[in-house]
Amino acid sequence: MDGGHMKLLVLGGGVAGLAMALAASRGGHQVALLERDTDTPAADAAEVFEGWQRTGVAQFRQPHNFLGLGRQLLRDRAPDIYQDLLGAGAVEVEQFRFLAGAAPEPGDEDLATIGCRRPVFEAALRRAVQAEAAIDLRPGCRVTGLALSAGRPAHVEGVVLAGGERLAADLVVDATGRSSRTPAWLAEAGLGPVAERSSGCGLIYYSRHFQRRDGIPEPPYASVLAGPRGDLGYVAYAIFVGDNGSFAVIFMAPPWDRPFRDLRHPEAYMRAARLLPGVAAWIDPDAATPATPVLPFGQVTNTVRNYSTGAGPVAPGLQPIGDALCHTNPSFAFGASMALHQAFTLANLLGVAADHQDLGRRFAAAVGDDLRDRYRAVAAEDRDRARWWGGEPIDITDPAASMALFLRAVVYRMAPADPRLLRAVVRRVDLLDRPDQLERDQELHALALELYHSAPRPAGPSRSQLLEALAV
Secondary structure (H helix, E strand, O other): OOOOOOOOEEEEHHHHHHHHHHHOOOOOOEEEEOOOOOOOOOOOOHHHHHHHOOOOOOOOOOOOOEEEHHHHHHHHOHHHHHHHHHHHEEEEEEEHHHHOOOOOOHHHHOEEEEEEOOHHHHHHHHHHHHOOOEEEEEOOOEEEEEEEEOOOOOOEEEEEOOOEEEOOOEEEEOOOOOOHHHHHHHHHHHOOOEEEEEEEOEEEEEEEEEOOOOOOOEEEEEEOOOOOEOOOOOOOEEEEEEOEEEEEEEEEEEOOOHHHHHHOHHHHHHHOOOOOOOOOOHOOOOOOEOOOOOEOOOOOEEEEEEEEEEEOOOOOOOOOOOHEEEEEOHHHHHHHHHHHHHHHHHHHHOOOOOHHHHHHHHHHHHHHHHHHHHHHHHHHHHHHHHHHHOOOOOOOOOOOHHHHHHHHHHHHHHHHHOOOHHHHHHHHHOOOOOOOHOOOOOOHHHHHHHHHHHHEEEEOOOOHHHHHHHHO
């Protein structure tokens, strides 16, 4: 490895793998992209969403948000893909709309997200990959292990396929997602261990996609991510805006509150959704029609893995990215943007790293602290929300009682009321700032509290009212 052209094996053809293959190939490297699934997407957005089969991605049709960091990277580093997405019907959720009347500041142009369903977003990346001569896309390819060098210390020099074939490469990039097998493969080979921290999200997700009727305009923005969202103190909800007039309504319920499992039934789901503040106008039958059944998504975890030690990478020649490296509560929607960031970062380092050890150290230095901070912030909010929903008396207006709940319930809610708050909140939500930047800003905390105490409280259904709607 000398900073010249390299041969990469990228494992997994999801957002992380596709982005890695594109970024590396456009940097002059040869890439073989190994994808287990065999189906290919159609050209039409509706056909892609309804027909593309990605059995290896459990969350494929769950709602996604493509946050400001991801939008910024595509706009600046892959403008062809960015324009292809917009041409396919993706929309820009312009968070800077809330700044109307405020003096513009540098960076305001970055305050926007991409509204798009995951299959449509991934299909745009896939089209770009298929157009790259330097990428060898291999669908139906199942990797069963890592090929290691004979010497000691061993390094990864390729992979082993299901039929026993060995593929050699200068670098193996693991983009296989939450269920990555590389920690187990390394352990079997006597390498590692891979340090891992994990905590439960404490949620079951019940999502349903809708299609806005032709000629019906989108309702006014209700939050910095466009759709209504909130926490009722026992269940949370959100609307994710998609492409071509689509959107999804999501309930997030604790797994221990079993009556909410009736949300899996479409009729019960609709009765409950109409009671959520601001949601009824979106799902009114005259405005939109359901496009899918209810899509439950089981309990998932927050996990961050560290493939580096003080001496360098645990397995030189291997670099995980995306969900294989860190995955968090899906309702925060960090995954796609973090995957894009890591792919472009790793591709940049390929041309400057002296060897595998240097590449591992550089990549860990570039993304490691940010990953750990994201994990910490999400895990803290999941932990404190579970305490609150479980009946523990937490004063959500007191940062000392729970910084996570204070930011979510007070600071985020009041963000549209003041440009200073808005910029800080959106930059945190969109991964443009480190999470602790807003946590440390006591001046903004005081401003948010002042606005919160003078603002009307949104009326939401009680737990008994929501359960009654489910049980009718």
